[in-house]
Amino acid sequence: MRKKDETKEPRILDATAEIILKEGAAAVSTVKVAKHVGISQSNVYLYFKDKDDLIMSVYRRELNKIDATGDLELATDQSIPVAKRVRGYIKAVYDFALANPDSLTLIQQVKFLLGQHDTNPFEDYPEHENVVISVLQEAIDAGVIKPVPVSLLMSMVFSVIHTHTLNLQKNRYASNDYDFETFYSLIWGGMKQE
Amino acid sequence: MRKKDETKEPRILDATAEIILKEGAAAVSTVKVAKHVGISQSNVYLYFKDKDDLIMSVYRRELNKIDATGDLELATDQSIPVAKRVRGYIKAVYDFALANPDSLTLIQQVKFLLGQHDTNPFEDYPEHENVVISVLQEAIDAGVIKPVPVSLLMSMVFSVIHTHTLNLQKNRYASNDYDFETFYSLIWGGMKQE
DNA sequence: GTTGACAAAGATAGCTCTATCTTTTATGAT
DNA sequence: ATCATAAAAGATAGAGCTATCTTTGTCAAC
16 A cells, blocks of 8 residues: 655645746646646646645645634633734734735635635635634724724735735835834724724 | 727627626636627637737726726825825725726736736836825825835725725625715824824 | 555546637728 | 728637546555
């Protein structure tokens, strides 16, 4: 009984992620991925059911990275004032984005490609999003932040921080030109209830 | 000498836009577009040089719609205080987005698809963006808004308003549940210098 | 070593697509 | 009515891709 190469699956995912970042999610093909890894094209199908599975696996891996950081945990601690927990959430996204500069881009790319499908495959992975949604909703109910749709708040956080990491990658400015407080005040200043 | 059908080019663009909205920009093909319009596939090439030209034309048409609204003009009026001009810019984006619910999605989709190309084709169409950038930069210089990268401010405006229009399309809430002041205070509260 | 089982490569059917070249059709001008 | 011209359709070459089926290779157990 022959064993599977344990390093191969992550290498396939790495190659796929690289193609997504360089050429966009639509440009992914099993041919390119295999060539990139140095294996046969059909070999990919031994590790992933089909192309969608491959791309969704890249997506899930990035989501798991977010969960694994665990910085979100203090956002759930009910003994902390809700405003501080919102700050904890924003800080967690910020830290994660800086530590994993490509993650948000990958997530966005895959969502963009597959989010148009008839059956949205993302409804199934809202675990950590639930935490975020409930904290923000709680803050709204407590009158701490403005009563606006939570989806709006989340996309604001996401876009500000993601744009910042993209700017860093493009060397539009140095990483120490702006710190967390800059972005936090930009986001919090908007959402906080006066 | 036979004349070209004047309605055909816009109909081709309409079909392309529809496909982008329904299936994503990556799903556009001349075959699908032609079938959608009810013409032969090769006929598309009489109106557009190649597929990229077709997709970029959809993009340019949406940009032109923005320019055509002209609401941005009051943002350039130097006699108005800069804070009011920033508000004018945000209002212009808001009004435009509500009047053209698909425009921002189309622009985003095309940017996402072609923005990964080696040669970025978007550098050539920054006309109205220049206006926006200079107003925001002016506001920063005047100490009216926080000294953060202008790209960050723009993506914040874009994402908040775009998310709102998407929420409306998905019927997540009614259009009169929130008004412009809601979103303006969300954005302005963040960027304004205390 | 032989063998069984499975990994990996190879090969291929069948599809979609782009862009061009060729043929047909429609229309404005004479 | 004829003709020139360009629009439109038709046909096709050539490429890339997916997913499956077949063959080969490799390793572990005995």
